[in-house]
Amino acid sequence: MKILVPVKRVIDYNVKVRVKADGTGVDLANVKMSMNPFDEIAVEEAMRLKEAGKATEVIAVSCGVTACQETLRTAMAIGADRSILVETDVELQPLAVAKLLAAVARKEAPQMIILGKQAIDDDANQTGQMLAALLGWSQATFASKVVIGEGKATVTREVDGGLETIEISLPAIVTTDLRLNEPRYATLPNIMKAKKKPLEVVKPADLGVDVAPRLATVSVTEPPKRSAGIKVADIAALVDKLKNEAKVIA
Amino acid sequence: MSLLVIAEHDNASLKTATLNAVTAATKIGGDVHILVAGSGCGAVAEQAAQVAGVAKVRVADAAHYADQTAENLAALIVANASGYSHIIAPATSNGKNTLPRVAALLDVAQISEIISVVDADTFVRPIYAGNALATVKSSDATKVITVRTTGFDAAANSGGTAAVEALAAAADLGQSKLLGRELTKSARPELGAAKIIVSGGRGMGSGENYHKVLEPLADKLGAAMGASRAAVDAGFVPNDYQVGQTGKIVAPQLYIAIGISGAIQHLAGMKDSKVIVAINKDADAPIFQVADYGLVADLFTAVPELVAAL
Ligand SMILES: Cc1cc2nc3c(=O)[nH]c(=O)nc-3n(C[C@H](O)[C@H](O)[C@H](O)COP(=O)(O)OP(=O)(O)OC[C@H]3O[C@@H](n4cnc5c(N)ncnc54)[C@H](O)[C@@H]3O)c2cc1C
Numbered sequence: 001m002k003i004l005v006p007v008k009r010v011i012d013y014n015v016k017v018r019v020k021a022d023g024t025g026v027d028l029a030n031v032k033m034s035m036n037p038f039d040e041i042a043v044e045e046a047m048r049l050k051e052a053g054k055a056t057e058v059i060a061v062s063c064g065v066t067a068c069q070e071t072l073r074t075a076m077a078i079g080a081d082r083s084i085l086v087e088t089d090v091e092l093q094p095l096a097v098a099k100l101l102a103a104v105a106r107k108e109a110p111q112m113i114i115l116g117k118q119a120i121d122d123d124a125n126q127t128g129q130m131l132a133a134l135l136g137w138s139q140a141t142f143a144s145k146v147v148i149g150e151g152k153a154t155v156t157r158e159v160d161g162g163l164e165t166i167e168i169s170l171p172a173i174v175t176t177d178l179r180l181n182e183p184r185y186a187t188l189p190n191i192m193k194a195k196k197k198p199l200e201v202v203k204p205a206d207l208g209v210d211v212a213p214r215l216a217t218v219s220v221t222e223p224p225k226r227s228a229g230i231k232v233a234d235i236a237a238l239v240d241k242l243k244n245e246a247k248v249i250a
Numbered sequence: 251m252s253l254l255v256i257a258e259h260d261n262a263s264l265k266t267a268t269l270n271a272v273t274a275a276t277k278i279g280g281d282v283h284i285l286v287a288g289s290g291c292g293a294v295a296e297q298a299a300q301v302a303g304v305a306k307v308r309v310a311d312a313a314h315y316a317d318q319t320a321e322n323l324a325a326l327i328v329a330n331a332s333g334y335s336h337i338i339a340p341a342t343s344n345g346k347n348t349l350p351r352v353a354a355l356l357d358v359a360q361i362s363e364i365i366s367v368v369d370a371d372t373f374v375r376p377i378y379a380g381n382a383l384a385t386v387k388s389s390d391a392t393k394v395i396t397v398r399t400t401g402f403d404a405a406a407n408s409g410g411t412a413a414v415e416a417l418a419a420a421a422d423l424g425q426s427k428l429l430g431r432e433l434t435k436s437a438r439p440e441l442g443a444a445k446i447i448v449s450g451g452r453g454m455g456s457g458e459n460y461h462k463v464l465e466p467l468a469d470k471l472g473a474a475m476g477a478s479r480a481a482v483d484a485g486f487v488p489n490d491y492q493v494g495q496t497g498k499i500v501a502p503q504l505y506i507a508i509g510i511s512g513a514i515q516h517l518a519g520m521k522d523s524k525v526i527v528a529i530n531k532d533a534d535a536p537i538f539q540v541a542d543y544g545l546v547a548d549l550f551t552a553v554p555e556l557v558a559a560l
């Protein structure tokens with residue numbers, strides 16, 4: 001079976017995010033960009049399924065600006081066979097991405113699409129579920145274990161109270177949680193090989209998708225700062241503060 | 251204008267997270283209805299009817315809603331969506347699983363984890379692990395929203411006298427089925443509802459240490475127990491202990507971070523706590539930048555001392 005893996009180019013998770021002074025967004029100029037960490041886990045999972053003989057081809061897809069090609073090359077360096085860039089300068093919101101991915105899925109007919117559970121920039125946690133709805137497929141979000149069976153998959157999910165295991169019919173959407181696997185590093189030879197792998201570029205209009213945003217950003221502001229506290233000398237001082245100053249314990 | 255709040259429950263009792271979502275709905279304004287979809291969930295419907303400010307409770311009781319699978323739940327919500335200006339769920343794992351599916355079926359955006367309501371179309375939500383707050387305005391006919399529970403007080407769970415109405419179940423799509431659950435059993439308060447949280451990180455060294463050192467403290471304080479991702483990844487505690495950007499978002503009266511360095515992804519989950527205490531042997535650990543009271547010490551001596559002093 002074919003597996004599609006949508007990968008998003010986001011600000012690197014180690015970068016300290018700064019809100020722009022004019023309140024229109026965060027400063028992305030000269031900031032390190034990387035593949036969304038959950039998407040690395042998704043690519044890794046697809047590779048493991050391929051290596052286990054469950055998948056035949058892994059296709060990475062990214063939607064966004066030209067520079068997303070770098071993210072796709074990274075996915076191919078991890079091992080994806082080929083990739084597709086849906087190129088646009090328009091700000092893409094999860095519903096628009098889901099529609100683009102649905103159009104790609106209708107063409108490619110994969111049996112499984114593995115996405116990250118959440119992009120660490122918009123923290124939306126929506127695209128996989130939306131894509132499942134648009135395709136009318138089953139979904140297993142927040143996966144920490146995926147086992148492929150005949151026409152179905154068994155997925156362990158991280159939920160509020162612990163873990164739950166569900167069985168879903170294929171084709172299906174899976175979204176990754178942090179503990180699904182530990183992504184491998186791309187080796188230099190594989191990075192070189194990735195440069196030669198096919199990367200197809202299409203436009204939203206080619207897919208017949210309207211990507212106009214539905215939400216307007218009115219402003220982006222800094223959250224209220226916590227005023228720096230104090231260091232206490234010892235436990236006695238700490239207990240005194242908690243009882244008599246903060247009054248949070250009796 | 252009517253708003254539909256999706257109840258979070260386990261077929262026996264209504265979860266508090268629903269009450270936070272009701273408050274968000276009340277702030278938007280209009281008739282607040284609660285949808286209870288479950289199996290043998292009559293008691294939940296009765297509890298929902300008593301929530302202050304709720305006008306109507308609609309109950310779909312069928313075997314295929316017992317496990318809250320997203321496919322069936324979303325189809326039910328969409329079938330009953332007409333007439334509602336807003337469809338709202340708490341940002342629990344169920345809410346996050348189901349509402350984007352509802353939004354896509356309605357061809358509208360979903361607005362994730364709002365922390366405040368500006369007006370009926372405009373909401374504030376954290377982005378970039380809470381390092382920025384975005385105010386967003388929706389132009390969609392139906393607003394589909396998940397609510398960060400720490401952003402809204404719980405509505406009173408008594409005093410309401412809502413009418414309870416039965417809803418026809420939608421067809422069972424049969425796309426997914428629950429095989430089993432491995433839920434963490436604990437006599438302690440839930441992380442989301444606790445007034446005090448004792449949280450441990452990689453500095454605990456092992457699961458054994460985590461329990462041996464932190465449990466006496468949590469017992470003394472009647473606290474819930476949390477953890478950093480590193481502690482969960484290392485297998486000290488189960489996944490549902492994780493606090494942070496991709497774990498649970500908490501805002502207790504008192505959060506005690508022990509052997510946690512304070513990575514932004516962890517801070518994202520706890521920096522709205524009223525009082526933060528950090529115990530860490532590294533004076534430069536970033537956790538001290540958000541802690542009201544910091545103690546630079548070895549946790550293995552400091553925590554037992556703290557237990558003894560309480
Ligand atoms: C996409 C993504 C999502 C993430 N989501 C989350 C999330 O939701 N929640 C989360 O917590 N993290 C998350 N992380 C991980 C995060 O970046 C950090 O790696 C993690 O929080 C570190 O955990 P820690 O503080 O326990 O460990 P460390 O950073 O290793 O810190 C351990 C601390 O313990 C102290 N210590 C050690 N021994 C002692 C002792 N004897 N006495 C006192 N102090 C001691 C050390 O000084 C150190 O400060 C995420 C990361 C990514 C990439």
Ligand SMILES: Nc1ncnc2c1ncn2[C@@H]1O[C@H](COP(=O)(O)O)[C@@H](O)[C@H]1O
Pocket residue numbers: 006007008009036038039042061062063064092094097114115116117118119120122123124125126127128
């Ligand atoms: N622009 C994009 N291109 C490709 N995949 C995306 C894009 N946006 C989101 N995704 C996928 O959807 C997941 C969830 O993103 P989100 O719903 O924005 O939190 C990500 O982890 C990616 O797998």
